[in-house]
Amino acid sequence: MPSAGETLRALADTVVPGPPDDPSPGAAAIEAEHFLVHYLEFVEPGLTERVCALLDRLASDRRIDVGFASLARGDRESILREMAEHDLQERRDIASLLTALSIAAVYGEWSGQDAEGNVVRRPLGWELSGWTGPRPGVRSLMRPVSD
Amino acid sequence: MPSRPVAINLPDVIVVGCGAGGAVVAKELAEAGLGVVVLEAGLWHDPAIDFNGLEWDMTNGIDSVFRWGPSDRTKPPWPRIREGLASIPHAAGVGGTTLLSGCNSPRAYPEAVNREWPIPYAELVPYYRRVEAALPVAVADVVTRKDELFIRGCEGSSLPFVAGPDVVGAGWRMQPNAILPVARVAEPLQYPATDGCTQCGECRVGCRHPAGAPLERTAKRSTNASYAPLATATGRCEIRTGCFSTSVITEQTRDGLRARGVRYRDGRGHVLEQDCRVVVLAGGAIESPRLWFASGLPAVPAAGRYLTTHWFEYVSGEFDRPVDISAGQTSMVRAEFPGLGHVETAGLRPLDFALSSFAGRSGVRGGGPWASRGGLIGNALKRKMDAYERSMTLVAGVDDDALAHNGVGLSSETSDENNPAPIIRYRPNAATEARREVLVRKAAEILLAAGARPETVHRADALPSGAHVHGTLRMGSDPGSSVLDDACEAHLVKRLFAADTSVFPNSLGGANPQLTAQALASRTAEKVVERYFG
Numbered sequence: 251m252p253s254a255g256e257t258l259r260a261l262a263d264t265v266v267p268g269p270p271d272d273p274s275p276g277a278a279a280i281e282a283e284h285f286l287v288h289y290l291e292f293v294e295p296g297l298t299e300r301v302c303a304l305l306d307r308l309a310s311d312r313r314i315d316v317g318f319a320s321l322a323r324g325d326r327e328s329i330l331r332e333m334a335e336h337d338l339q340e341r342r343d344i345a346s347l348l349t350a351l352s353i354a355a356v357y358g359e360w361s362g363q364d365a366e367g368n369v370v371r372r373p374l375g376w377e378l379s380g381w382t383g384p385r386p387g388v389r390s391l392m393r394p395v396s397d
Numbered sequence: 398m399p400s401r402p403v404a405i406n407l408p409d410v411i412v413v414g415c416g417a418g419g420a421v422v423a424k425e426l427a428e429a430g431l432g433v434v435v436l437e438a439g440l441w442h443d444p445a446i447d448f449n450g451l452e453w454d455m456t457n458g459i460d461s462v463f464r465w466g467p468s469d470r471t472k473p474p475w476p477r478i479r480e481g482l483a484s485i486p487h488a489a490g491v492g493g494t495t496l497l498s499g500c501n502s503p504r505a506y507p508e509a510v511n512r513e514w515p516i517p518y519a520e521l522v523p524y525y526r527r528v529e530a531a532l533p534v535a536v537a538d539v540v541t542r543k544d545e546l547f548i549r550g551c552e553g554s555s556l557p558f559v560a561g562p563d564v565v566g567a568g569w570r571m572q573p574n575a576i577l578p579v580a581r582v583a584e585p586l587q588y589p590a591t592d593g594c595t596q597c598g599e600c601r602v603g604c605r606h607p608a609g610a611p612l613e614r615t616a617k618r619s620t621n622a623s624y625a626p627l628a629t630a631t632g633r634c635e636i637r638t639g640c641f642s643t644s645v646i647t648e649q650t651r652d653g654l655r656a657r658g659v660r661y662r663d664g665r666g667h668v669l670e671q672d673c674r675v676v677v678l679a680g681g682a683i684e685s686p687r688l689w690f691a692s693g694l695p696a697v698p699a700a701g702r703y704l705t706t707h708w709f710e711y712v713s714g715e716f717d718r719p720v721d722i723s724a725g726q727t728s729m730v731r732a733e734f735p736g737l738g739h740v741e742t743a744g745l746r747p748l749d750f751a752l753s754s755f756a757g758r759s760g761v762r763g764g765g766p767w768a769s770r771g772g773l774i775g776n777a778l779k780r781k782m783d784a785y786e787r788s789m790t791l792v793a794g795v796d797d798d799a800l801a802h803n804g805v806g807l808s809s810e811t812s813d814e815n816n817p818a819p820i821i822r823y824r825p826n827a828a829t830e831a832r833r834e835v836l837v838r839k840a841a842e843i844l845l846a847a848g849a850r851p852e853t854v855h856r857a858d859a860l861p862s863g864a865h866v867h868g869t870l871r872m873g874s875d876p877g878s879s880v881l882d883d884a885c886e887a888h889l890v891k892r893l894f895a896a897d898t899s900v901f902p903n904s905l906g907g908a909n910p911q912l913t914a915q916a917l918a919s920r921t922a923e924k925v926v927e928r929y930f931g
Binding site: 264265266267271272274276289292293323327330331334335339346349350353354357358359360367369375376378379380381384385386387388389391392393394395 | 449450451452453454457459460473480483538539540541579580581582583586587591595596597598599606607608723724725746747748750751752756758772774775776778779782783785786
């Protein structure tokens, strides 16, 4: 079976894909798996291992002896959707958490931050979405001086 | 952070929680001459230092500045067991959840109050006026592109303009916000040259502008910057931060049970007791019933029950031109649908846009005026995010029926350092779902009439969230079906009041709850004085 890092990288890439499945960079380009591992462990120590084991088990239910990271994109998407619709709330909660963390890794500020949390480069998600980042005000939406 | 710290050693009143309602009741009581101690679980942040305008860092539910959890962000958040709610975006700290709200401040729909409350809407009006003046609440006179489009959409779908603030018919109007008036352009964009709202779009990640402004002149009137400073400025109110209230101390008297103090854990982990003459619960619709149960207060039938939400739904669409939905106040226009709820614009940054618009549940069937619905991942999500700058999302908040099976209890298996964790159960009924279906179609209609491309309209199918929660210690005249009387004092525990959204008998018809909680808190302060300090 692949490592937890590979599994979570494949998971994040399923949510926010990059080349060759999508023309622009995605979660893999920023190594979003580190973000996911950090927060999964923060939520519950050992959760990373449990989540990866679950993903690999669901993968092997589809193709014997194949881990989640080795599945084709379509199969990975199907597994994530099935988890999101599962009868067990715990399974749905895990799907929701994995999806949200993958989106947050890309479209939040994390990919532009240094170890101290300072934004030192333009985060990938800001680049992808065209957002210019925090600003102290929007002059065109303020009242004119002569008002 | 208090601008004028004071120590109140023998308070007349202890207020538990310094959010929307707690700060109001504290200020009113202190101005009335009473000594007040506010016990607040979180910190009193300095926006200039602690707020950075970054979405994840400020607002995520795990380790952010505004999460519901210990001030030490390396420790896990305080657990909440959710059954039927996808998330509960509440904040610890002076200001409470007003720190991360848009501070949209409409009054309740009069019909909703007159239908189920023990007091008529007219009795709330003077208190609405008082709070609207103190914050202040106002409509903006310079609106964003998203709000212009919303107005076009309302007019295009034949919704009339309605005058506020007491709304009895359907229509659109300018959003009343607890935000200082829009500032004049000045160089630099710094206080004092710039005084007022700079339309920076940071309402939901913590207002810190204009740069250089003292706390009291930051633009959004979350209670950390409005009522809390006013309370401490009296010299008769002490706000003790990092103090988690663990039980209400009571004693049996000839007249029955009465509150006489609060036990709490301070920031160093010490368990302390503080005596007082009156206790006011203001920790919100989850923490107030949690404290009720943890204190062993009477297990009256309505305690912890009748929780309502506004079960938000989000509808997004793409336009041919830039919309710039991150600019300006979170929402500056709203559409009112008394009997159903409301629809309003939503100023969103990329992460908030993605999570609210496209991270809903999957696999939901059913047609409507939308091209797609449910959670999006993969290429579909990326195409939506590519169009972020040309997109707009509307949020619909529904009038939710108050049901006995929805509410808050205590977990027997999970706890934090303070008390057993709360279990929050929520399952809407068919009537709420039906109203929501009508309302979301109206939102889509507005979006399409505004010019959204029909093939891009997407419905989130959002699971219920606890962003707006009410009920759980509802007020009423019948002790069999309510916890508090019409002065918001507990029927069976004298000198114990509540001043937060837990007191609402219903969901206000779907109107945003902040202002009503504050108006009622203002009234409750008067009742406290009348009954025990007159």
